[in-house]
Amino acid sequence: MHANEQIIQKFYTAFQNKDGQTMVSLYHPEIEFQDPAFGHLKGKEAVAMWLMLIEKSQNLTIRFSNIKADDTKGSADWEADYSFSKTGRTVQNKIHANFTFKDGKILIHKDHFSMWKWLGMAMGPIGYFLGWWPALGNKVKKEAVTGLQLYMKRKRM
Template identity: 85%
Template sequence: MNANEELIQKFYTAFQNKDGQTMVSLYHPEIQFEDPAFGKLTGKEAGAMWLMLLERSQNLTIRFSNIKANDTEGSANWEADYSFSKTGRLVQNKIQAKFTFKDGKIIQHKDQFSMWKWLGMAMGPIGYLLGWWPALGNKVKKEAITGLQLYMKRKRM
């Protein structure tokens, strides 16, 4: 396993252990994160998102596999099982992650998953029926960003 594969492994092992501080420490200060739920986050926002998610998680289980990396980029597959806080519904999200590295840290991290499938699991029948509609995805993203901003303000980040 090369250094960047070890970096990804350490990131997801910390995630499994609900160790947000270690996760944040593996991010470059200029980190750029992106996923369908939060959109694009940079710098402290990206780290704060993981801290917030871990703090709010009740029954989070993380699995990861297929870690690959070279000197500049890498990838992994990971799965998250948890209850969505707003509905209590069980979510089993399968994510493909891509990474770019700089100075021994993760500088870009992009998670990809089906927002339609996620909405269906998180919100039930209404999510399955309307999950394809961009307005619903945008509403979820806006709520996620607002929640993150409030969290960062409360934690004085």
């Protein structure tokens, strides 16, 4: 197994174990993270996001597969099952992740998933029927980033 495949495996195994410190230790100091829910995060924001998600998760289950990597790039598929805190609805999010590595760490981490499908699971019929509408996705992203900023302020990050 390539060293960067081992990094990806260690990252998701730590996520399964709700070990945020190990997860973020695998990130480069110049980390850039991107996904449909939080948008583009850099540095401390990307680190804080994982710590916040783990701290807030109550019934989170993580599965991962299809890990591939070479000297500079990698990818994996992963699934997160949990209850969305605002509605209590069950979410089964299927995500494809792409990674870029530098100095034996994850420099860029991009998660790709269908925001429309996520909104349908998390918000029910309203999310399903309006999930295609950019304004709803933007509202969710704004709430996610605001929640992250409040978390960072509380944790003095």
